[in-house]
Amino acid sequence: xxxxxxxxxxxxxxxxxxxxxxxxxxxxxxxxxxxxxxxxxxxxxxxxxxxxxxxxxxxxxxxxxxxxxxxxxxxxxxxxxxxxxxxxxxxxxxxxxxxxxxxxxxxxxxxxxxxxxxxxxxxxxxxxxxxxxxxxxxxxxxxxxxxxxxxxxxxxxxxxxxxxxxxxxxxxxxxxxxxxxxxxxxxxxx
Amino acid sequence: xxxxxxxxxxxxxxxxxxxxxxxxxxxxxxxxxxxxxxxxxxxxxxxxxxxxxxxxxxxxxxxxxxxxxxxxxxxxxxxxxxxxxxxxxxxxxxxxxxxxxxxxxxxxxxxxxxxxxxxxxxxxxxxxxxxxxxxxxxxxxxxxxxxxxxxxxxxxxxxxxxxxxxxxxxxxxxxxxxxxxxxxxxxxxxxxxxxxxxxxxxxxxxxxxxxxxxxxxxxxxxxxxxxxxxxxxxxxxxxxxxxxxxxxxxxxxxxxxxxxxxxxxxxxxxxxxxxxxxxxxxxxxxxxxxxxxxxxxxxxxxxxxxxxxxxxxxxxxxxxxxxxxxxxxxxxxxxxxxxxxxxxx
Numbered sequence: 001x002x003x004x005x006x007x008x009x010x011x012x013x014x015x016x017x018x019x020x021x022x023x024x025x026x027x028x029x030x031x032x033x034x035x036x037x038x039x040x041x042x043x044x045x046x047x048x049x050x051x052x053x054x055x056x057x058x059x060x061x062x063x064x065x066x067x068x069x070x071x072x073x074x075x076x077x078x079x080x081x082x083x084x085x086x087x088x089x090x091x092x093x094x095x096x097x098x099x100x101x102x103x104x105x106x107x108x109x110x111x112x113x114x115x116x117x118x119x120x121x122x123x124x125x126x127x128x129x130x131x132x133x134x135x136x137x138x139x140x141x142x143x144x145x146x147x148x149x150x151x152x153x154x155x156x157x158x159x160x161x162x163x164x165x166x167x168x169x170x171x172x173x174x175x176x177x178x179x180x181x182x183x184x185x186x187x188x189x190x
Numbered sequence: 191x192x193x194x195x196x197x198x199x200x201x202x203x204x205x206x207x208x209x210x211x212x213x214x215x216x217x218x219x220x221x222x223x224x225x226x227x228x229x230x231x232x233x234x235x236x237x238x239x240x241x242x243x244x245x246x247x248x249x250x251x252x253x254x255x256x257x258x259x260x261x262x263x264x265x266x267x268x269x270x271x272x273x274x275x276x277x278x279x280x281x282x283x284x285x286x287x288x289x290x291x292x293x294x295x296x297x298x299x300x301x302x303x304x305x306x307x308x309x310x311x312x313x314x315x316x317x318x319x320x321x322x323x324x325x326x327x328x329x330x331x332x333x334x335x336x337x338x339x340x341x342x343x344x345x346x347x348x349x350x351x352x353x354x355x356x357x358x359x360x361x362x363x364x365x366x367x368x369x370x371x372x373x374x375x376x377x378x379x380x381x382x383x384x385x386x387x388x389x390x391x392x393x394x395x396x397x398x399x400x401x402x403x404x405x406x407x408x409x410x411x412x413x414x415x416x417x418x419x420x421x422x423x424x425x426x427x428x429x430x431x432x433x434x435x436x437x438x439x440x441x442x443x444x445x446x447x448x449x450x451x452x453x454x455x456x457x458x459x460x461x462x463x464x465x466x467x468x469x470x471x472x473x474x475x476x477x478x479x480x481x482x483x484x485x486x487x488x489x490x491x492x493x494x495x496x497x498x499x500x501x502x503x504x505x506x507x508x509x510x511x512x513x514x515x516x517x518x519x520x521x522x523x524x525x526x527x528x529x530x531x532x533x534x535x
Contacts, residue, residue: 018226018230018231019231020231021230021231021232022230023226023227023230026223026226026230027223027226030219030222030223030226034213034214034219034222035211035213035214037214038211038212038213038214039211039212042211042212043206043211048212052215052218055214055218055222056218056221056222059222059225059226060222060225063222063225063226063229064229066230066231067231128205128206128208128209128210129209131202131205131206131209132206132209150202150203150206177199177202180202181202
């Protein structure tokens with residue numbers, strides 16, 4: 001019973017415990033969110049080294065702000081809002097506007113590694129990788145709206161996180177969805 | 191997982207989730223967790239002897255303990271006040287309390303103790319009286335009561351020389367008289383059950399004497415009745431005067447109850463002897479009634495102004511009294527004359 005309760009502690013309560021100096025609470029919180037956050041960052045940007053740096057900066061920002069943390073919103077929304085801001089800062093810093101070649105751990109371009117439809121062992125894997133490549137063809141605003149929607153956030157939450165209004169987010173998501181569908185259809189039509 | 195999705199959106203979500211992203215690298219995890227441990231918010235160190243989780247419980251218990259202590263204190267005070275109230279004391283209101291606003295219970299207890307001792311002494315005295323009542327009743331029924339009366343007179347006469355002794359003897363005499371006449375005056379005795387001051391008892395004793403006299407000597411009623419107005423004045427008189435008056439009443443009652451004509455005979459004989467020596471004697475006419483005889487005797491007696499004759503009368507009376515066995519004569523000739531005087535009044 002006690003173990004069950006401990007295992008089901010909310011993100012917010014863990015953050016409050018860390019606020020009181022309990023490092024183990026933060027460790028538990030980190031284990032819950034480290035991979036989903038890394039995946040979101042990976043889908044948002046192609047450079048793994050940059051993603052690691054952004055992930056580290058995101059979590060450090062959470063740690064620094066722990067003392068003043070107030071559970072006014074979901075911790076996940078709080079975490080991804082910081083990550084999104086770090087991404088935007090990174091893009092502005094490096095004057096990245098649109099498509100960037102996606103690279104792997106060794107710095108090789110993913111696009112180059114992606115085999116053609118004939119080389120794919122699985123049609124599903126091909127489509128997934130194509131989707132990641134297609135994401136890079138979207139504007140950063142459209143991409144972030146789509147990716148955050150895929151992370152489970154509502155249009156209202158995304159609007160708050162990105163500093164936009166809800167209608168704008170709605171049109172960005174609609175545009176991003178249509179664009180991605182069209183690219184995938186064109187690729188497989190070829 | 192995504193919300194508000196069309197079938198096309200669902201397909202895109204499925205494709206995105208299947209594009210398995212890389213996991214957070216271990217070195218990044220270590221760096222972040224190390225940073226988190228080093229930069230954990232500083233909180234107050236917990237006391238070694240008092241862990242924080244117990245703080246709430248200890249605080250609650252402390253408040254409960256204080257509340258219980260206050261309640262018990264109030265409860266005990268209430269009990270004490272009720273006990274004092276139940277014991278008959280009027281509860282002192284705050285407005286009536288001393289300026290210090292504290293009632294000294296020890297003083298109250300001292301008052302109770304003093305009252306208790308006084309009541310105990312009175313009850314003991316009353317019990318003693320009650321125990322002696324049967325014997326005294328028997329005594330009172332016999333002619334020897336006169337002897338007791340004389341003894342009391344003697345005691346009172348001695349007491350007249352000393353105020354302190356007088357007060358004590360008065361008390362003894364009152365008690366003995368109450369006992370002696372309790373058989374004849376039970377009502378008067380019953381009224382003496384409650385402890386009262388000596389003055390009140392003296393008054394009650396006088397009433398008892400009056401009742402007793404009425405019961406045993408109807409002939410003396412007229413004399414006692416004439417003395418009634420004097421009783422009122424005696425209540426305000428000194429103890430010595432009151433004692434003498436009481437002695438006289440007793441003499442009248444006793445002499446009248448025994449044999450007034452015989453006493454008159456004795457006194458007339460003495461008077462005749464004395465007057466014969468001075469040549470002014472007169473025979474007693476024993477055919478007239480006792481009242482007339484007494485009146486004539488007193489007229490003759492008050493006509494004597496010779497100190498030697500009076501002295502001779504006292505001495506002769508003393509000799510006769512010592513040899514007289516029919517009944518107990520008054521102690522002195524003067525007292526006997528006073529008794530006769532009371533009778534004629």
